[in-house]
Amino acid sequence: MKASPRPYHHGNLRQALLSAGERAIESAGVLHLSLRELSRELGVSHTSPRRHFADKQALLDALALHGYERLGAALARAARDHGQPFNVRLTKVARAFVSFAIQHPAMLGLMFEAKHRADAPRELLEAGENAFAHIFGVFTSGQATGAVVAGDPHRLALVAFAALQGLVTLSTNGKFKGASLNVLIGEVIERIILGLRPRD
């Protein structure tokens, strides 16, 4: 077992730690991440991570940063067609977000925690802002075409995003007995659209 050779000692240990770290948190949870075990897997001494990450938290922050970059790219792709109507664009970004969350639940948790930390690196905060700016943009253009009520677009986006965030939290916690997630996403999005419609 563990068929991979070891192309390390070259300077790709940093990348190897990130990959192995992500796999570890998705399969066993952030709580059980062990630098020593990671080192064992990669066939290096347990002190070598120190060269690339000051401590365990630094590795987690680097993982979260990478997560925000990937989420941002996915949201940008979903929102890129500015010619489409609000409902379509919102549906696309919402599904992109939910899809990311379902595929990388531990990563998403890590990303939120990292942003929340008092001493979060500036880089991380910026990556987060950049990722969510793509959702925000859909709302401002929705207001421009009259599909969304007037008001502070940041607040409206936040309210809608909260619904998605909650859906994801509930779903990764397996709290859907029979209901398919795909159906629920559609329902949540529909309610958001109705809730944000200008009152006739």
Place this chain on the structure above:
Amino acid sequence: MKASPRPYHHGNLRQALLSAGERAIESAGVLHLSLRELSRELGVSHTSPRRHFADKQALLDALALHGYERLGAALARAARDHGQPFNVRLTKVARAFVSFAIQHPAMLGLMFEAKHRADAPRELLEAGENAFAHIFGVFTSGQATGAVVAGDPHRLALVAFAALQGLVTLSTNGKFKGASLNVLIGEVIERIILGLRPRD
């Protein structure tokens, strides 16, 4: 400092561990909870918790159970006036939930994780169901009076609850620059009500 005497060795060590444990997770996070440190605080040996909790996870589960009982009681209180219109009842339960979440953020996280665990004790799952049944009840009576669209009330309640859950997640992660949480709660509730209104 640490002015409390020690009325332990009586059989209240179990309760003392729960209290100290809750205080510890709210102030330092679940990750940093240490049974040995808890024992030190309480002036007992680090093996004595074993008598009351099989392991660390058992203590966390007991804390989560207690949390669900308190949340359930708060939601029941908020929802008890069945004569009030849907909007009023929904607002009350929503504010009760958000209020609990703000006051006990680490506890709420623990509660969700505990329910999610594959080997979660039956007792815990039941306490969770009981707590959320009070929110569910508001939706079924909302449908009865025509304030809420027809459809599976479980799904509708889930959709609305997701929005609250997301608001709470976002708020405990401090992602509200200027906006007051109280204002945002009101906005979320309003959007939920509008989103669930029957289409005339």
Place this chain on the structure above:
DNA sequence: ACCTGAACACCGTTCAAGT
């Protein structure tokens, strides 16, 4: 019944040292 102390197998982190 309830608590203790020694012991075991793990951690993260530091430091002097090797190539």
Place this chain on the structure above:
DNA sequence: ACCTGAACACCGTTCAAGT
């Protein structure tokens, strides 16, 4: 520059033993 080994101060958990 990058990695190593010994060492330190912590964990959770087990077990034989004390009252």
